[in-house]
Amino acid sequence: MALLVQKFGGTSVGSVERIEAVAEQIISSRQQGHQVVVVVSAMAGETNRLIELAQQVDTKPSSRELDVLISTGEQVTAALLSMAIVRRGHSAISLLADQVGIETNNRFGKARIKSVDHARILEEIEQGRVVIIAGFQGRDKEKNITTLGRGGTDTTAVAVAAAIKADECQIYTDVDGVYTTDPRIEPNARRMSRVTFDEMLELASLGAKVLQIRAVEYAGIHKVRLRVLSSFSPDEGTLITYEEEKVDKPLVSGIAFNRDEAILTVTGIRESASLASDILSPIAEQGIEVDMIVQNIQRDGTVDFTFTVHRSDFDETNALLSQLIEKIGAKSVQADNNVAKISVVGVGMKSHSGVAANMFSALAAEGIKTKLISTSEIKISVVVEEKYLELCVRALHSAFGLHENV
Template identity: 45%
Template sequence: MALYVMKFGGSSVGDTERMQRVARRVVEKQQEGHRVMVVVSAMGDTTDELIDQAKLLNPNPPLREMDMLMTTGEQISIALLAMAIDALGAKAVSYTGWQAGFRTEAEHGRARITDIKPDRVLKALEEGNIVIVAGFQGMTEDGEITTFGRGGSDTTAVALAAATGADYCEIYTDVDGIYSTDPRIVKNARKLSEISYDEMLELANLGAAVLHPRAVEYAKHNKVRLVVRSSFNYHEGTVVKEEVKMEQGVVVSGIAYDKNVARISLLGVSHVPGVLAKVFGSLAEAKIDVDIIVQSGVTDGKADFSFTVALSDCDKAVKVLEGIRGELPYENVTSKEGLVKVSIVGAGMVSHPGVAAQMFEVISKQGVNIEMVSTSEIKVSCVIDGSKLNEVVTALHTAYGLDAESTAFVGGPKDRR
């Protein structure tokens, strides 16, 4: 008898019919002789609707109150799912994140888990219950409700699996597993039977939305057996694990993209020690994450450099730079939107020269300029104009031999958490 965590995202429980389908699937798992814990997100677009309502009342709502509001979506889901399971004749009990023992740091909207005390969950399991836990939420030691940010329900599921010693953590979504790229863009994307934690972490960080990066980090650190599969069928999913067998001739495992990109350029900055520390230290204090950084050559003692931030942080980052102009004189600051970051990822890249050159050539043949480049041992990222994203991704997918013969399965709208 194995212990399972089964996580279902917003589209999987988007309406009453889908909720009933999830209930049947969960009960089937228990009837197979397994103990089952379930993590669910808010139904469908509930979270977006709550955000819209909040901003109609207050364009800048307090983060604490937003957490109070946002956690209600998951509480609706867990109660309804428990009712649906009960209607099938099985025992179920639902818990909020804090009832399930999730303790977090005091950072509203983006809290990290500090501890999990799943005693109540384990006791309920021993009593024969299917235990349902609200995703994406916890509580500080001082009793403040917090949320983990978008993708946080994945993290809840993996962390719960680690804390309870679960044998499997299954992430159910609207596709059959992890694909070589977004099957909504490339219809014959290849489903991967397995992928390493490191490759999955790169893909998740680079824009692949199937798994949240923090969840992958947690799984890697705690060696959680992670499986991504569809809630719409019973096909085999993708196993995320420590090491995978290298497929013959496959150098690149996947292609990811991120539309949430803006470039900021700081022009005419004095080339003296401490400049970069001041710029990026100020951005860090404002909690703005910086990705790719490129510095040009030095002319007459001055340099230009550019970096990328999330599109949502662009205006805020510009204001930060304008605020330090008195301490750090520069000639101008500019920003550019309408960009995307396209990335190739693969453990096989380490031992195969020329992979980046091939990527640059493929992009150039689409008539697209490369504006910025970033590399690591297992990935190459290029920032390009977003107008030809689909063409670039499709061309790269073909160039690296990732096309499958069959059409990828996409079951419904993308899960949001």
């Protein structure tokens, strides 16, 4: 018998019929002898509907009140699922964040979990109940309702699993695991049976949408055994595990990509020790995150400083740089928001050479030029023109033999 935390969200609970199916699935786990704690998201589309309602009242609603509003979506799902389980003759109880004791900081809309009190959950389990927790939400020290941001229910599930020392945290989605890349781009993409936390963290941060990055971080820190499965099929999904448990270490495990990129270059800057700070500090003050950075010294001794930001921050960043040109003694700003980032990821890179050579040979064979290159111990990322994204993904997937079973 295992203690399981199971998370269901989005399309998995997108209708009453789907909620009924999830109830059957949970009961099946119980009948196999497992103790089950469930964490749920709002029904598909509900959070967007609530945000639209708020914006009809106020185009820029109070962040505190918006959290009060959108947290109700998960409450609805939790109550409906509990009803469905009880109707089938099993004991269940729905609980909100304050009833569980999920404490967060006070960053409305982007709160981070500080602690989870396991006492109430374990007490209900001892009473033989299925515990159903409304995900995505918490309470700060002033008892204000907070939300964790998009995908925050994954983080709730992992945090609960860590608190109660669950044997496994199972994330049920509309896909049946983690793939070598997006099957919509590369039909030969293969589902991986296992992937390391380091690899999953890189894949999530580089554009893979299967898991929220904070959930992966939390699971890695607290050593929570994490599995991604489909609500619609019986497959075992993908286990996210520790590197030492991984029997096979392929050179490259997956290809991640992100279309939402923009690249900016400040040219002809007078070289100085504060150059990077002079450019990046005003950007950071506006809460804009910078990703890849490259600095090139030109023949005349000036510097070209290039970096990427999220595409949604492109216009604001471009405007900031245009205001900075004279102050930092730069020549011009060159900007392009029609780019994409593609990354190859794999723990095998730690102990094998030749990944970069293979990667750039594959891109050269397709006539794809790279605008930026960034590396870490287990990943290589490139920025290319967006029109080459799909070709790039397919070429790299083939070059590293990711369609093959390993």
